[in-house]
Amino acid sequence: MSWEWDVIWQYLPxxxxxxxxxxxxxxxxGLIGIALAVPLALMRASSHSWVKAFPFIYIYFFRGTPLLVQIFLVYYGASQFEAVRESMLWPVLKQPYWCAIIAFSLNTAAYSAELFRSAIQAIPTGEIEAAEAMGMSKPVQIRRIIMPRAFGIALPAYGNEVILMLKGSALASTITLLDLTGMARTIIARTYTPLEMFLAAGMVYLAISALVIALFRFMEYRFNRYQYYHHTDTPADLDPQLRDPHIDN
Structure with a gap:
């Protein structure tokens, strides 16, 4: 068997x-998913059972069914209803691009909501009590205390969710979208070089994953940098400008 490397370079663009x-x-x-996940997580973290009911059912459905089934339900299922075809939503729902966006957003919102819910419940109660003692209202607590802390706690796990979403995006090719996997399959149909094309596509996926991991490592350091400092560090240890030059010499 001979490798046709020239095919990879020819179709790399x-x-x-x-x-x-x-x-x-x-x-x-991902952006739409976060916008949906935040209110779902806050509802899931509520102490009222009637508030938690809807997000529980939503999360249970989207975490318990395959992403491929969800894509097919949106892409093929919506067109089965005449009311949908005659509605203002049909120009959007008839396009595979927006059907993939809707399915991916609803799916990642369910997983992200659980991540944020567990992060919210992991916030020390003393921080919430301190905010209440300062007279902060509940919306202000959510905006200034709860969500920033929860985002920092959930960030490492959310980075894994983004990687999973990146790999799951390959399913978009099943509804005729020419994403990375779909483009590779199209090229294979023309060149009959499945090994070379899938290998090249895999390398591109690896490169994107490496960039995503590096980005989240940087974000994790920025949001949780206080955890990288030892509790015995002094201000002079953290800021070189505060060191006594006589000590260094």
Whole structure:
């Protein structure tokens, strides 16, 4: 068996076009997913059972069913209803791009909501009590104390969720989208080089994953940098400008 490396270089620009669409799907659905996950997480962390009912059912459904089934339900299922075809939503729902965005957003919102819910419940009660003692209202506590702390706690796990979403985005090719996987399959149909094309696509996925991991490592350090300092560190240890030059010499 001979490797046709020239095919990889010839079609690499096309693969990068598909990679750009993959990044777009992950970014857009990730932002929408976070916007949905935050209120779901706050509802799940509520002490009232009637408040937790809807997010529990929502999260249970989207975490308990395959992402591929969810994509098919949105893409093929919505068109089965005449009311949907005649509604203002049909110009959006008939496009595979937006169907993939909707399915990915709803799916990642369920997983992210559970991450944020556990992070909210992991916040020390003393911080909440201190905020209440200062007279902060509940919305102010959520905005200034709860969500920043919860985001810092959940950040490492959320980075894993983004990686999983990146890999799950390959399922967009099942509804005719030419993402990275879809573009690789299209090229294979023309060149009959499945091994080379899938290997090249895998390398691109690895490169994107490495960038995502590095980004989240940086964000984790920025949000949780206080954890990197030892409790015995002095201000002079943390800021070189505060050191006594006579000690260093």
């Amino acid at each position: 096309r693969l990068l076009e598909g990679a750009w669409l993959t990044l777009e799907l992950v970014l857009v659905s």
